[in-house]
Amino acid sequence: MHGEGTHPRKWAAGAIAALAALSLGVFGANRLPVDRDAVATAPMTARAWLAEVNALRARYDLLPCTGAREATNFRAYALGARFRGLRATTPVRQCGAPYRAAYRTGPTIAPPNYLMVAYGDCKVRSDTGCAPPIEVQTFPACERNLATYSADPSGAPLPHRSLRVRGAPAALFDQGTRLEVYTGRSTVVIFGDKPKLVRRAAEAVRPLGGSRLARLAPAAASTLQGKLSCAEQGAGP
Amino acid sequence: MRRLAGPVALLAGLALLAVNGSAAYRTSHYTYNDGRCHKRSDPVNLILSGPNATAGYVGDRIYLVTGWNSHSGSTQRFLTGGKCSKMDGQLASGTFGRYHVRWNRLAGRNRRGQPGVSADPHHEDWACALPPFHAVDKGSVDPAHYDPTDQGSGFDQGRRELIEQFGGKAGWANWGNTKASKQCDGDWAGSDGWTAFVQMG
Numbered sequence: 021m022h023g024e025g026t027h028p029r030k031w032a033a034g035a036i037a038a039l040a041a042l043s044l045g046v047f048g049a050n051r052l053p054v055d056r057d058a059v060a061t062a063p064m065t066a067r068a069w070l071a072e073v074n075a076l077r078a079r080y081d082l083l084p085c086t087g088a089r090e091a092t093n094f095r096a097y098a099l100g101a102r103f104r105g106l107r108a109t110t111p112v113r114q115c116g117a118p119y120r121a122a123y124r125t126g127p128t129i130a131p132p133n134y135l136m137v138a139y140g141d142c143k144v145r146s147d148t149g150c151a152p153p154i155e156v157q158t159f160p161a162c163e164r165n166l167a168t169y170s171a172d173p174s175g176a177p178l179p180h181r182s183l184r185v186r187g188a189p190a191a192l193f194d195q196g197t198r199l200e201v202y203t204g205r206s207t208v209v210i211f212g213d214k215p216k217l218v219r220r221a222a223e224a225v226r227p228l229g230g231s232r233l234a235r236l237a238p239a240a241a242s243t244l245q246g247k248l249s250c251a252e253q254g255a256g257p
Numbered sequence: 258m259r260r261l262a263g264p265v266a267l268l269a270g271l272a273l274l275a276v277n278g279s280a281a282y283r284t285s286h287y288t289y290n291d292g293r294c295h296k297r298s299d300p301v302n303l304i305l306s307g308p309n310a311t312a313g314y315v316g317d318r319i320y321l322v323t324g325w326n327s328h329s330g331s332t333q334r335f336l337t338g339g340k341c342s343k344m345d346g347q348l349a350s351g352t353f354g355r356y357h358v359r360w361n362r363l364a365g366r367n368r369r370g371q372p373g374v375s376a377d378p379h380h381e382d383w384a385c386a387l388p389p390f391h392a393v394d395k396g397s398v399d400p401a402h403y404d405p406t407d408q409g410s411g412f413d414q415g416r417r418e419l420i421e422q423f424g425g426k427a428g429w430a431n432w433g434n435t436k437a438s439k440q441c442d443g444d445w446a447g448s449d450g451w452t453a454f455v456q457m458g
Contacts, residue, residue: 112437112445119409121451122420126427131409131449132435142439146331147381147391148290148298149438149446157435164433171281173428173454174368193433194286197297200433211436213295 073117082130083160083250085115094160094253096228097201097208098137103224104217106140106153111228134159134209135228139221154221155211158228161239162253164207166191166200167246185222188236189244201225202239205253282363284375285336286434286452294334294341299377299393300434300448301335302416304363305423306373307457312345312362315374318457319358322422325350330357330391335375338364345374353383356418357391378415385441392440412448420453427453 066087074084086093092113101108115133120126134157142150169178180191188203196215199222201208208225212218226232242248282304287297305315320326327349334341342361349357358378367373384392394411408414420427430452437447 119413121413121429121453122417122425122427124421124425126420126425126453127429129409129413129449129451131413132447134435136437136445138437138439144390144439144441146290147441148288148331148333149393149440151297151436151438155436157437168431169433170430171432172367172430176281178430178432198433198436209433209435211297213297 073115076117077130080118080128080130081250082118082163083133083253085133086113092135092158094158095204095206096135096158097203097206097225098156098158098228099139099154099221099224100226100232103139103154103221109138109141109152112136112138130163132157132159133163137228151211151213153212153214154217156221156225157209157211159207159209160250160253161202161205161207161243162248162250164209165202165239165243165246165248167244185225186234186236188238190222201236202243203236204239205243205248207243282365282367282373282375283338284363286432287436288333288335288344288359288377289341290331290333292334292341294336297436298333298438299359299379300412300436300450301375301377301432302412302434302448302452303358303376303378303419304373304452304454305360305376305457306367306369306371306454308371310372310374310457312360312374315360315376315457316346316348318423319348319360319419323348323350323356323419325356325358327351327355330359333359333377335361337361337375340364354380355382355391356380356415358415358419376419377412378419379446380411380414380418388441390441392442392444393438393446395440395444395446409449410446412446413451416448416451416453420455423455423457427455429453 070085070087083093113135116131118128118130121129136157138152139154140152142152144150171178180193183190185201188201190201192199199210199218210218210221286301288299290296290298325348330347333344344359344361347359349355358376360374360376363373363375379393381391381393431450432452433450435447435450437445440446
């Protein structure tokens with residue numbers, strides 16, 4: 021039995037070595053992995069779809085969605101290729117057309133427009149899915165900022181604690197398990213189950229594919245007051 | 258007595274302010290899948306309020322208005338008023354592709370002094386065979402994975418469906434609870450961050 025298992029084991033070792041070499045190429049130099057399947061299979065029709073979506077988004081003063089092959093039109097942030105031993109996952113991009121919150125009534129909601137990088141993995145053990153130790157979502161500041169929240173329909177403020185992270189205004193929510201950093205024209209949202217890890221992640225935040233800066237650019241005053249329009253923000257960081 | 262009237266009125270006024278100021282439900286923005294409410298799972302995206310909005314009453318009303326009669330699904334916990342407790346109930350519309358909601362009574366009262374229940378309605382599919390798990394629909398508006406529906410993720414769809422079943426009227430608040438969860442099919446599903454407040458009779 022041992023003899024029979026040798027070949028598959030060798031194959032497995034070879035495959036693991038090849039994968040490791042590939043990973044080094046992908047994860048090296050602080051680069052993040054690219055979803056090659058998505059890039060390769062993004063159909064032509066996606067362009068037409070984007071044009072339709074973006075025409076709708078413009079009506080609601082939202083930034084245009086960018087395509088699968090394009091960089092985001094706002095500066096995205098992450099924690100590098102690794103954070104405290106946790107490997108970055110393939111970035112997930114979300115963006116789309118506004119939709120009605122309820123069929124007949126309710127506000128028109130802008131779906132989340134973010135680029136997310138998760139750190140570490142988790143195993144789905146039930147219907148509930150699972151969450152990795154850290155998630156970093158970056159939104160354009162004109163679409164998500166402190167002024168966009170409320171605790172209830174009366175507009176009561178959502179409970180939070182204000183602080184600063186490397187020179188940029190920030191806010192802590194949900195018993196410290198969500199920290200938002202308002203920097204430049206981006207809102208960086210860090211989710212984690214452990215408040216200490218979330219704070220450490222905030223200290224490690226850096227532009228996607230870039231290096232860590234000692235200080236983060238503070239948000240524009242109009243952002244924190246909720247007065248930055250996406251037309252004003254425009255494309256770019 | 259007259260000399261006391263001023264301070265008493267002032268104190269009463271302050272007390273009233275304090276009561277009104279604290280008139281809010283105290284809830285976390287997620288459900289949890291561990292006993293200590295450390296591992297967040299689904300976003301809370303619906304609050305049901307009313308003079309009789311106990312967990313039992315809300316469960317009966319959900320069953321009556323939707324007809325959902327399946328009790329299958331995993332158990333989750335809710336964190337409300339600092340207490341981590343097992344959910345009060347769950348109902349689903351079927352077995353395979355289905356709407357599913359878990360709910361739990363809330364600590365505190367709303368501005369009308371009414372009790373309430375928090376819930377995590379969502380749409381999910383039986384996406385994985387071994388082991389047989391449901392997966393909440395991912396945010397379907399994702400240019401990297403061309404899928405041009407405009408309904409939002411399974412959480413946004415479930416919320417919309419339940420609001421519709423309750424008459425279509427709701428108040429809205431953006432909590433920003435957009436944390437995504439990895440599903441058994443490898444997709445990521447999260448809410449758009451909005452919570453609906455439905456007033457029940």
